Amino acid sequence: xxxxxxxxxxxxxxxxxxxxxxxxxxxxxxxxxxxxxxxxxxxxxxxxxxxxxxxxxxxxxxxxxxxxxxxxxxxxxxxxxxxxxxxxxxxxxxxxxxxxxxxxxxxxxxxxxxxxxxxxxxxxxxxxxxxxxxxxxxxxxxxxxxxxxxxxxxxxxxxxxxxxxxxxxxxxxxxxxxxxxxxxxxxxxxxxxxxxxxxxxxxxxxxxxxxxxxxxxxxxxxxxxxxxxxxxxxxxxxxxxxxxxxxxxxxxxxxxxxxxxxxxxxxxxxxxxxxxxxxxxxxxxxxxxxxxxxxxxxxxxxxxxxxxxxxxxxxxxxxxxxxxxxxxxxxxxxxxxxxxxxxxxxxxxxxxxxxxxxxxxxxxxxxxxxxxxxxxxxxxxxxxxxxxxxxxxxxxxxxxxxxxxxxxxxxxxxxxxxxxxxxxxxxxxxxxxxxxxxxxxxxxxx
Numbered sequence: 001x002x003x004x005x006x007x008x009x010x011x012x013x014x015x016x017x018x019x020x021x022x023x024x025x026x027x028x029x030x031x032x033x034x035x036x037x038x039x040x041x042x043x044x045x046x047x048x049x050x051x052x053x054x055x056x057x058x059x060x061x062x063x064x065x066x067x068x069x070x071x072x073x074x075x076x077x078x079x080x081x082x083x084x085x086x087x088x089x090x091x092x093x094x095x096x097x098x099x100x101x102x103x104x105x106x107x108x109x110x111x112x113x114x115x116x117x118x119x120x121x122x123x124x125x126x127x128x129x130x131x132x133x134x135x136x137x138x139x140x141x142x143x144x145x146x147x148x149x150x151x152x153x154x155x156x157x158x159x160x161x162x163x164x165x166x167x168x169x170x171x172x173x174x175x176x177x178x179x180x181x182x183x184x185x186x187x188x189x190x191x192x193x194x195x196x197x198x199x200x201x202x203x204x205x206x207x208x209x210x211x212x213x214x215x216x217x218x219x220x221x222x223x224x225x226x227x228x229x230x231x232x233x234x235x236x237x238x239x240x241x242x243x244x245x246x247x248x249x250x251x252x253x254x255x256x257x258x259x260x261x262x263x264x265x266x267x268x269x270x271x272x273x274x275x276x277x278x279x280x281x282x283x284x285x286x287x288x289x290x291x292x293x294x295x296x297x298x299x300x301x302x303x304x305x306x307x308x309x310x311x312x313x314x315x316x317x318x319x320x321x322x323x324x325x326x327x328x329x330x331x332x333x334x335x336x337x338x339x340x341x342x343x344x345x346x347x348x349x350x351x352x353x354x355x356x357x358x359x360x361x362x363x364x365x366x367x368x369x370x371x372x373x374x375x376x377x378x379x380x381x382x383x384x385x386x387x388x389x390x391x392x393x394x395x396x397x398x399x400x401x402x403x404x405x406x407x408x409x410x411x412x413x414x415x416x417x418x419x420x421x422x423x424x425x426x427x428x429x430x431x432x433x434x435x436x437x438x439x440x441x442x443x444x445x446x
Contacts, residue, residue: 019082021053027085033057033092039106040210054079060213064095067214068260097212099219100239104430105212108150109205111435115147116198123195126163127186134162144194145170149177150435177437179230179368196438201428204438207446208428214260215422222389222419224356226377228256229427229439231370233356233379235388242388248359248370248378255443256375258425261348263356264418266386268404268411269335270345275353278374279331287322294331297338301329335410343405344382347412348421356421358382371442377423392416 022030024046034053037043042063043056058076065072075095082088121140129135138161146153149170157166168184175182178193215225223236226247233245250256274283286293292314300311312329333339342358352375359378364370379385390398393416404411425445428436 019050019054019079019088020085021047021050021088022085024048027089029089029092033096036096036106039109039206040213041206061095063210064213067211067258094217096217097215098217099212099215101430102209102212104433105205105209105428105436107433108428108430108436109202109209111150112198112202112205118144118147118198120144120195123186123191127191129163129186131163131165131168136161138163138167141194142167142170145174148194148435149173150432177431179439181368193438201436201438203446204441205428205436208426211258211424211426214258214424219420222417224419224421226356226421226423227429228258228423228425229442230429230437233377233385235385243384245382245385246365246370246380248364248372250373250375251371252442252444254374255371256354256373256377256423257352259350259352259354259423261350261421261423262418263346263348263415263421265347265412265414266389267345267347268401268413269343269408270339270341270357271335271410272333272340274331274333274340275374279326283331284323291319298334298336299331300334301325302332303328304330335408342378342382344386346421354423369440369442389415389417389419 024031024034030053031046034043034046037053037056037060038046040060042059043052047053047056057079061075061079062072065075079091082091119140121137121144123137125137126135126141129138139159142153142157142160145167151170171186171190172182172184174194175184175190178190180187180189180193183190219236220238225234225236226232226249227234228249231247231249233247235242235245283294283299295314301314301317302311303309312325317325337360339360341355342360344358346356348355354376356377356379362380364372364378365380390401393401393413397413397416401411401413404413425443427439427441427446429439431437
């Protein structure tokens, strides 16, 4: 009997190191957290008891730590030490993302769940249609476009079965949001984007929601957010977005990694030391075809063991000798109009040799699909970004920076503040109040 009483007492006590989570409906903050665990797929349903809530919360913490490149142990240890509901609420608030864009994407997820039964048109019947032609399949096409754009059709267009200017405009808006050429036609790529089944869209939204855990719960100070699938850079100050700039990112075979970093200096008129992969794969084959190609692009052969030494003259390099010389000398591209880094490089702290930089090949920004680089991120209109970041530099130093911009000399300048940098992969991005623009999964991560 004594043993049975002890067993019952043991079962009635909280698990060692496990806080007592509120039951569903007892605390609004806990209900919000439980729904978040479901939306981010760390729990199949709202936790019904403390054990389920704790297990799902641990899954989220471990995933968050993996995205941020740190150990989950301190956060999990703090969870085991919580002794009150207020402490537990504070722990949750210190983890849950608190961004309007995140909540808008969650709203898009719930809206997408409602659209699961939305009829799709038979695209084979209307793929070649043009202005003025009529077909019954244009009705579900128009409704699908409106739903995907998060718009409400006016009454006179709800059942309109004619290919007309409003339909063309809707197609162009959808193509723009899907990172496709804005043709206003049902191109194969547009049909593929519109035909994406509900499950694929839900997967993209849920995947993107989880990626918000790579960021801290709140941003403060200067920050740069690069969303790879949308080819966009956002310059932020706290919650305020100061500018959005197009970028070029790593090609699928040389993808730009996701990581968090920081920088406090910029180098104007940078030199460039190409990695061996580019030397072997591109520069040496070009040199074999044309022995003047490297000299024409401003490359020099530098002895890294003797800083300040003169470069080896190209005329002293015999045909076929270059591969052997590269065991002693280093290829370095001088600053100038041909330099692969352009006029400026933001010096990130990272072990991936990834930089944010300018590019001399600005015509590539005209493309809608811009996964083209070896991994670094090229920024369109980098001068605009630098002008914004320079606001914290004292006037004398800013004048030095302006002078360096006009010269060909390489010059590194502190920016007066340390900016955080977040390279993220979010194919689904919020638009409007409850819609989502879904870009192609260029690295096949979903």
